[in-house]
Amino acid sequence: MGEESKKELTLSVSAPSGTSKEDHASRRTFIKNLAIAGAVIGTNALVAKKVASVVLEKDPQRAYLEDVLPGDRVMMAREYVVMTDEEKKRLVKTLIENYKKRLG
């Protein structure tokens, strides 16, 4: 990996300037900053942490794993129940009705 790309990894979302791809980052980062401010004020602590940590992250692989791995434990702690026939019928009916409603 060249020195340039190493440097780039040290920044998170806001990319250095000079190439076209980074113009996307520019618009995103601008609105993102506003949204983060809103999120921190308007949501619960967990979501705010998840959202705000974007500002400081450096190592993409580590940051990625920090996003993904806690989810495994959350998902596995959940309990599942077998649906009754009645529930399954109702579910299918709801999905079909929703579809019809949406398409007018």
Added chain:
Amino acid sequence: MKREDKKTTIEKNIEGSTRRDFLKKTGSLSVAGLAGVATLMTGTKDAQARVTWAEWFQTNYRLMTEEEKREAIERLEKRYSEEYGKKVTVDGRPAQKNVLFGYALNIQKCIGCRRCVKACVKENNQSRHDPEIEWIRVIRMEKGKFSAEDMDKGYPSDYGIQVGGNAYKNAGVVLEGQHYYQPERVPEKDAFYFPIQCMQCEKPPCVKVCPVRTTYREPDGIVVIDYNWCIGCRMCMGACPYWARRFNWGEPNLPKEEMNPDTHYLGNRPRMKGVVEKCTFCLQRTRKGRYTACVEVCPVGARKFGNLLDPESEVRRILERKRVFRLRVDLNTFPKFFYFID
């Protein structure tokens, strides 16, 4: 690199940012700001930059006219073909009429080989390293033990779970790092496997929170993202109760020779740093009547896919005849991805 040096590099990067970044940080996307961008962009002769100049100003995909969509797609096809050195197509095909996609996964059959994960990465042009992005997680869980006192509450299944009148209780324990387990042989004696990916919720909480409405639900039920408009605020990631979304922390690393050139605007086209991505039920395939890559590759046929509006479809038959699970505590998102056993 020492922590101090790293810090200095970050600071330098920030200090070295452009006028565009400066204007952005002042918090005003003003006329002056746009003029700054314009000067910068028209000053370059680079074809890619000119293409992206247009991309920068394009509107949200779902608000585009057909003509605008066509133009946006042409721009991307040109840019990607140049970038990846091969003919890349970007499909803009809308949802088919009378189709609502649903997915069913047989946890009794899954052997945890993770072929679905690899096939998905390949099909959907996910970043190969730094970070290695995977939309499907296959979690390995320890099988639980049957306990006699639960005898009257149901009957034990192979999976160490209690199934019965008072339902299904997961007795497995997921271990740290099991996301990347690499057993010599699967299935392992004391484990079972639980694949997770986007559930394409009917009422998707991720969609509700997106401040720029760049993620939305399509008529065929697939929740999509217009990457060009994603600002990377990660609100959707916080809202998704299934942890199904992935964030591009770095510029994605997609080797030219591995890039899948058959892409869809709302699906597997190459993403950029700072945007969110997730499973789209391979809409570049399924809207053409093909199976998803994961369904196709699964060696034991654990994965089933079809049209929920069609009573003859496999997924509808599963809903009718098999033991299908739902979360005990209803999250009210109406997932269209179901787990079942025979």
